[in-house]
Amino acid sequence: MLPAIEDDIKNGPEAPKNNMASLTSLMFARFKAGKYPMALLSTDNFSQNGEKLEKSVLTIAQGWEKNGLVPSEFVDYLQDDKKVSFPLSMIDRITPNPSETVSDKLKADGFENYQIFHTPGHTNIAAFTNTEEVHYLVVEDDFPNGRPALDKAGVILTNRDTVNDADEMKVTTCLNPLHTALAVNGSLLGFNSIAKEVSDPDMLNLIKQIGYVEGLPVVTDPKVINPKKFIDQLVNKRLPNPYSPDMPQRIAADTSQKLSVRYGVTIQHYIDDPKRDPKDLHFIPLVLATWCRYLMAIDDQGKPFEPSRDPMLSELQPKVADIKLGEKTDVHAHLKDILSNKKIFGHDLYEIGLGDVVEGYFASQISGVGAVRKTLEDTLSKYAKQI
Template identity: 25%
Template sequence: MTTKLSAAALPAITTASTPAYNRGTLRAGIVHFGVGNFHRAHQAVYLDDLFATGAGHDWALIGAGVREADEAMRQKLRQQDWLTTVVEQEADSSSARVTGPMIDYLKPGDSDAVIERLTDPAIRIVSLTITEGGYYIDPASQTFDPAHPDIAWDAANMAAPKTAFGLILAGLIRRRDLGIRPFTVMSCDNIPGNGHVTENAVAGLAALIDPALAQWVKANVAFPNGMVDRITPATSPREIALLAETFGIEDNWPVFCESFRQWVLEDNFPAGRPALEKVGVQFVADVAPYEHMKIRILNGGHATIAYPAGLMDIHFVHEAMEHPLVAAFLRKVEEDEIIPIVPPVPDTDLNAYFALCEKRFANPKIGDTVRRLALDGSNRQPKFIIPSALERSQRQQSVNGLSLVSALWCRYCYGTTDSGAVIEPNDPSWDRLTAQAQKAKVDPRAWLEMADIYGELAHSPAFIAAFSKALKTLWEIGTKATLERYLADQL
């Protein structure tokens, strides 16, 4: 027998922990754009922990979205009173909890309602998890792209903006005009300097409307940088069924994740913030060393295993880690090329951090997929792999491993695995990537012609040579034999 998740059903749930606070006492303090799995497994869980201590009940969440897909999430969560079941999975254990820090979810597309809520003085933080590709960043320069059609639309239609940044700016303008203190804008996405990137987006849009408005944003709105970490795969029918079978709970969209979580934040919240330090959030003066470590080692590691595993028809990430060639490839690239150029991090052993990443990747209970890791390489490679390769090239150090990672991505984007199986589109720019990968099969330099992705690295003779050799080898002998050759220092 199963229990359908709802506020009324909470007393009947005995297989999972439930909110240890009266949700009726919660008052909104945060509007969050991008209510996906990561947010519900990370920021929402920290708030749930805080509320359970009896503190912070004026910092409840209100969801917001801008995509059509956000409405599907809104409807599923509305049916269960905005509750979410979070299942933490380790190799030898599983536990479930029902979290309840969200108290409403604004209808996507209703810009008037969103702007009105953003104008509410009680809203002191606006947070975002809109993915790496949602910030309108030029891949090569890693700067805000003011010419993007979505941004151009918002600049001309601030009464009904379509992007998160347009809505945020509209809310800030309304607050300014009414004499209400600006809210803090807090990115929770995996982007180097995510606070700076978010500021550039909001101020960049403002500059298209009025340069004075852009200056006001920069002078008055806080954009703290933060590093977030928790492996959280997408929800599929598998997870929904597993929750019902194991814990007897029917949840429209549960979240499965690892038990590990980390959040490091700059303490820059002029309008106030919840006391998240009580529940494990680290507040520091400078997040950069932590995020640099995480993005280069963990996210770079994910990118390193994604494409060889995908080309060898491996489905789950833990299965990739069980493959001796993939695991050895990851370790060699990390130890030889990535970790040596990561700056020191306070109170952190980088090699121990990588060992923890290996253990996390190998978790058999997570069910994370190789396809998810391989998703959106056109946005992720310029953040997770190309910067390490560029830095090593500038130092005149070997880039054999990182160039092979890039060649594997190119080979993956050709659209077939080594066995001939079709790889379904897995990137917003899939058609373009596939066309370039087809050209690169004949002339590897064609792949590096994507200057918006490779930038300065495309002009490095050492990288060009190493990439060309790696890609030619992949086509000649396949992924497995290429990895063997690389691991034997023969590539």
């Protein structure tokens, strides 16, 4: 627990400093005013956001109760779903940092507030937002005190299971896995723009194989959003949009924390289905190998680059640090601790028959300068299906 939260739990609801404690304090005021019903709707961009919000609020409230700062009835109020709800939501809109390119265009067109301000904390702030016109907000319709007609503003209101299905569709199949494939490949192949990267035929074909061929057959259709149409829109309109100037390097951040969800869930579906076999996957294992190649921090031209932040870099990079492009090496000795790590992939990749596959792709990718591109071309030539 963060020290700021510990302090807020110790000091009680009167003068909270952390945002979550402030929210809990507001709920305590509502409780004292008459135990009025309330929906606390999280639109944080991660899975199970409502449940995480509920856990956070209850952690603080229960800490206050334990310290004798609030009555037990307040905790009961928060746990009464007829009084207080924590709806789930799935939010999807790609919104990178303010772009210098957009800023320059606004300046040229005579707009006054075109500047981007860079804070000491490395946050970029501007009066404009460069984002995409496409957006989705799927919300669990659980509002004990009523709600506005959100559906008239394009919000999809549905039940909890459907929100979960929509979230899994996006995070494990139709968007996030494609993003990560572009992130690690783009960093190695010298791209600094997602829009430019998807104009590359190999990159576009790669994400199509991951989305349409390997992921789509095992995704649960949430019904409120058509998964195939979602991918169609992503690859044909959203990712190629130059006015949403996203970068592979941004998406590559914290990849070790993302792989178990973005690929591990699809792999699990292949394990669970008796008619499927994880060894039928070709492009997901290729991306996992590419991420291991990324950890070397040497691009496909043999030049060093700065990897994006990741909490496991200091642990993982030493395992591949002494590999030299074009030199014979014991790939298994270097990768066995990585590929068997269930924390990273959600699976021991050797136990499910993918460890050796990933090793084979990695061995090809370190065979020399240009080998990442060559391995991708060869894999597409051998396994890609017509879309």
